[in-house]
Amino acid sequence: MKNSELITSKDNPSIKLYRKLSESKKARKENNLFVLEGARLCFDSSTFPTIKLLIITKTAYEKNREKILISDDKIMIISDELGNKLSDTVNTQGVFAICEIPPKTELSDFVKCGGKYIVLNSLQDPLNIGTIIRTADALGIDGVILCGCCDLYNPKVIRGTMGSIFRINTIETNFQALVSELGLKKITSFAAVVDKTAQSLVDCNFSGGCAVVIGNEGNGLSESDIELCNKKFTIRMHGSIESFNASTAATIILWEMSR
Amino acid sequence: MKNSELITSKDNPSIKLYRKLSESKKARKENNLFVLEGARLCFDSSTFPTIKLLIITKTAYEKNREKILISDDKIMIISDELGNKLSDTVNTQGVFAICEIPPKTELSDFVKCGGKYIVLNSLQDPLNIGTIIRTADALGIDGVILCGCCDLYNPKVIRGTMGSIFRINTIETNFQALVSELGLKKITSFAAVVDKTAQSLVDCNFSGGCAVVIGNEGNGLSESDIELCNKKFTIRMHGSIESFNASTAATIILWEMSR
Numbered sequence: 001m002k003n004s005e006l007i008t009s010k011d012n013p014s015i016k017l018y019r020k021l022s023e024s025k026k027a028r029k030e031n032n033l034f035v036l037e038g039a040r041l042c043f044d045s046s047t048f049p050t051i052k053l054l055i056i057t058k059t060a061y062e063k064n065r066e067k068i069l070i071s072d073d074k075i076m077i078i079s080d081e082l083g084n085k086l087s088d089t090v091n092t093q094g095v096f097a098i099c100e101i102p103p104k105t106e107l108s109d110f111v112k113c114g115g116k117y118i119v120l121n122s123l124q125d126p127l128n129i130g131t132i133i134r135t136a137d138a139l140g141i142d143g144v145i146l147c148g149c150c151d152l153y154n155p156k157v158i159r160g161t162m163g164s165i166f167r168i169n170t171i172e173t174n175f176q177a178l179v180s181e182l183g184l185k186k187i188t189s190f191a192a193v194v195d196k197t198a199q200s201l202v203d204c205n206f207s208g209g210c211a212v213v214i215g216n217e218g219n220g221l222s223e224s225d226i227e228l229c230n231k232k233f234t235i236r237m238h239g240s241i242e243s244f245n246a247s248t249a250a251t252i253i254l255w256e257m258s259r
Numbered sequence: 260m261k262n263s264e265l266i267t268s269k270d271n272p273s274i275k276l277y278r279k280l281s282e283s284k285k286a287r288k289e290n291n292l293f294v295l296e297g298a299r300l301c302f303d304s305s306t307f308p309t310i311k312l313l314i315i316t317k318t319a320y321e322k323n324r325e326k327i328l329i330s331d332d333k334i335m336i337i338s339d340e341l342g343n344k345l346s347d348t349v350n351t352q353g354v355f356a357i358c359e360i361p362p363k364t365e366l367s368d369f370v371k372c373g374g375k376y377i378v379l380n381s382l383q384d385p386l387n388i389g390t391i392i393r394t395a396d397a398l399g400i401d402g403v404i405l406c407g408c409c410d411l412y413n414p415k416v417i418r419g420t421m422g423s424i425f426r427i428n429t430i431e432t433n434f435q436a437l438v439s440e441l442g443l444k445k446i447t448s449f450a451a452v453v454d455k456t457a458q459s460l461v462d463c464n465f466s467g468g469c470a471v472v473i474g475n476e477g478n479g480l481s482e483s484d485i486e487l488c489n490k491k492f493t494i495r496m497h498g499s500i501e502s503f504n505a506s507t508a509a510t511i512i513l514w515e516m517s518r
Contacts, residue, residue, distance in 0.1 A: 135507055140497030202518060238399030238517075248394055251510040258497075259461060 006058060008079040010086075014053055015078070018086060018098055025151040028101070034153035036097040037088055041159075043067045043095070046166040050099040057083035057094030064095070088155065101153060110171045111181045114209040115142040116257050119189075121175055121225060122148045122216040123246065130160015132214075132250045137164035139258040144168060145211070147175040179228045182211050189213060191221055191229035192253055198234040206257045214253065217246040265317060267338040269345075273312055274337070277345060277357055284410040287360070293412035295356040296347055300418075302326045302354070305425040309358040316342035316353030323354070347414065360412060369430045370440050373468040374401040375516050378448075380434060380484060381407045381475040382505065389419015391473075391509045396423035398517040403427060404470070406434040438487045441470050448472060450480055450488040451512055457493040465516045473512065476505040 007015065020027040022035045033052065036042050042054060048070055057080045061068075068075065078086075083094040111117070118136050123129050129149055136144050146152055152172055158165055182189050187209040192201075206212075213229055215221030226232055235244065235252055244252070266274065279286040281294045292311065295301050301313060307329055316339045320327075327334065337345075342353040370376070377395050382388050388408055395403050405411055411431055417424055441448050446468040451460075465471075472488055474480030485491055494503065494511055503511070 131504070131507065135503065138496045138503055237397045244394065244397055245390070247507075248390065248510050251507050252514050255511050255514060 006077055006079055008082055010082060014055065014076055014098070015082065015086065018055060018096060021098065022088070022155050025154070028151065028153050032101045033098055034101055034158065035155055036099055036158060037092070037095065037155070038159070039064060039067075039093045039095045041163055042097045044163050044166070045069070046163065047097070047099070050102065050166065051097045052100055053098040055086070055096040055098070057092075060094035105169075105171055107171065107173050107177060107181050108184075110143060110145075110169065111178075111185050111187065111211075112142065113185050113187070115185075115187065116206065116209065117141065117143050117145050117187070117211040118250070118254060118257070119145045119147060119175075119178065119211050119213040120149050121213050121221060122219075123214070124150050125217055125246070126150050126154045126156035127160045128217065128247045128250075130157045130162075131247050132254070133157070133161040133168060133170065134164045135251055135254050137161075137168040139254050141254060141258060142169065144170045145178060146170065146172045147178060175225060176228070178211075185209070187211050188231060189229040191215075191226040191232040192249065193226060193232045193234055194220060195232070195234050196236075198232050201233050201235050201253065201256055204231070204233050204256070210257065212253055212257060214246065214250055265336055265338055267341055269341060273314065273335055273357070274341065274345065277314060277355060280357065281347070281414050284413070287410065287412050291360045292357055293360055293417065294414055295358055295417060296351070296354065296414070297418070298323065298326075298352045298354045300422055301356045303422050303425065304328070305422065306356070306358070309361065309425065310356045311359055312357040314345070314355040314357070316351075319353035364428075364430055366430065366432050366436060366440050367443075369402060369404075369428065370437075370444050370446065370470075371401065372444050372446070374444075374446065375465065375468065376400065376402050376404050376446070376470040377509070377513060377516070378404045378406060378434075378437065378470050378472040379408050380472050380480060381478075382473070383409050384476055384505070385409050385413045385415035386419045387476065387506045387509075389416045389421075390506050391513070392416070392420040392427060392429065393423045394510055394513050396420075396427040398513050400513060400517060401428065403429045404437060405429065405431045406437060434484060435487070437470075444468070446470050447490060448488040450474075450485040450491040451508065452485060452491045452493055453479060454491070454493050455495075457491050460492050460494050460512065460515055463490070463492050463515070469516065471512055471516060473505065473509055 018035055021033055028034050054070055054075045058077055059080050061077050083092055118141055133144050189211045192214050277294055280292055287293050313334045317336055318339050320336050342351055377400055392403050448470045451473050
């Protein structure tokens with residue numbers, strides 16, 4: 001154990017750090033750390049290598065001892081009471097972790113010839129972003145690229161990914177730099193638009209590499225960002241419906257990319 | 260106006276009825292009424308015929324007067340303060356309605372030869388159900404059939420449909436009765452399962468009529484319900500992901516049914 005004694009105080013430095021990391025993007029950037037909550041996420045084998053400190057209640061530790069494949073010096077045991085205070089949820093499992101943000105990849109290394117990428121441009125809802133990352137992982141997309149979105153390491157994004165954050169490649173970058181890189185790698189960029197005159201999604205050819213760009217939940221993509229893309233398409237809808245919500249549209253697009 | 264004076268009391272009988280209808284399934288069944296909140300929903304042309312009473316704050320009434328295509332005796336104007344109390348949301352638009360539940364269709368009239376139906380079996384999350392109804396409508400599915408789900412007229416379901424509840428055919432029925440009716444109409448029933456050995460979704464033939472059955476968010480379909488279906492299929496996933504969430508899976512299935 002990191003400390004042989006049971007931690008009960010919210011003034012413990014690691015507890016204070018956990019709180020700061022869960023609340024502040026600035027703190028995450030400065031420390032290069034982010035936080036996780038939940039047994040399923042923290043005990044996943046793909047999570048362990050990134051864990052700097054596992055913070056776990058006494059009850060949860062005793063219940064899950066054999067699942068914790070991590071060295072003792074990275075474990076801190078806290079009282080159940082402190083666990084309740086630390087938690088984001090009503091019924092906490094009492095399992096928390098402070099993890100290292102993986103080293104940044106260069107955009108030129110990230111984008112590979114023939115790869116299939118989903119690009120999130122100015123999405124702001126962390127749950128949408130998390131769900132899209134999870135779906136992209138489940139469908140075998142090569143990477144998720146975030147341009148001007150909310151912080152990838154926001155705890156709500158992380159929770160929504162259900163662990164996919166540790167499995168699929170992700171990068172945060174600038175949209176114009178991305179477009180140049182895609183051009184160099186001869187990857188066709190597609191803008192998803194709401195425009196009945198645009199090509200239909202089902203007629204798009206995503207083979208041989210593609211980057212599909214999805215815009216903000218309320219406003220979609222800006223005209224100038226649409227023009228930076230090679231092609232545009234729309235999801236044909238029935239009757240009078242104005243549009244799908246962002247995460248429904250993303251699911252359909254990811255499915256077609258991988259189909 | 261129903262009343263020339265401005266209603267300010269939460270003891271007004273219509274206000275009391277609105278509250279009861281929004282809270283209790285029993286009250287909805289007994290009165291054959293349900294409630295709506297929000298300008299977009301209440302002012303939609305497909306909503307007006309079902310409205311028994313539009314409850315609107317003075318401010319909202321003055322702002323939206325020309326949008327309200329409904330006879331004066333069906334309008335009740337309330338104080339902004341009462342509107343805030345009535346609302347389910349933080350920033351209310353001050354527009355509410357009490358609507359009539361449409362007359363029940365017989366299952367034998369609802370299910371048509373060659374139709375495409377999505378069947379929700381024991382889904383419990385009202386937001387999931389609402390979103391699925393919205394997506395089914397957008398994709399031109401012929402009807403949504405609920406078996407053992409939460410109440411279709413739950414305000415959270417209604418809000419999630421974003422008005423699709425007034426456009427797409429829906430019915431609540433018993434699963435065994437449904438299976439018999441589908442058999443009579445020669446409609447193939449498909450169970451959506453999480454089972455790597457099952458046929459892949461992309462190999463299913465949904466032409467000539469189909470009813471695709473989706474199970475509960477946590478537990479999926481029961482073995483006995485799967486056996487009642489003609490066929491089963493799975494959505495092939497990449498790597499180690501266990502499953503999509505219910506609404507992501509439903510989106511992919513609806514898309515393939517309509518593709």
